[in-house]
Amino acid sequence: MIETIDLARCTGCGICDLVCPADVIHMEDQPSRDGLAGMREQRMLPAIRFREHCITCFSCEIFCPEKIVDVHPVVRNRPRAW
Ligand code: SF4
Numbered sequence: 778m779i780e781t782i783d784l785a786r787c788t789g790c791g792i793c794d795l796v797c798p799a800d801v802i803h804m805e806d807q808p809s810r811d812g813l814a815g816m817r818e819q820r821m822l823p824a825i826r827f828r829e830h831c832i833t834c835f836s837c838e839i840f841c842p843e844k845i846v847d848v849h850p851v852v853r854n855r856p857r858a859w
């Protein structure tokens with residue numbers, strides 16, 4: 778089951794969201810530090826929204842170019858029958 782994503786090192790590429798077959802990871806707007814002249818910078822970062830749906834396929838961990846997604850090998854949920 779997916780455990781953590783190290784957002785401090787995340788580039789926001791969105792690959793983990795794209796490859797997840799169980800719709801666990803969602804890219805969401807995250808306010809980041811203030812930019813020049815007080816402008817707020819906005820960037821998309823992955824959020825673990827439906828951890829209980831994770832089928833421990835390891836796709837997010839394998840395909841993340843930064844290798845910052847941690848999936849624990851224990852499968853707590855089984856794929857649904859459909
Ligand atoms: S291990 Fe598989 S199902 Fe679980 S969050 Fe990653 S890509 Fe999705």
Ligand code: SF4
Pocket residue numbers: 782786787788789790791792793794822823840841842843844845846
């Ligand atoms: S694949 Fe990795 S670097 Fe890309 S958004 Fe997901 S966690 Fe961040």
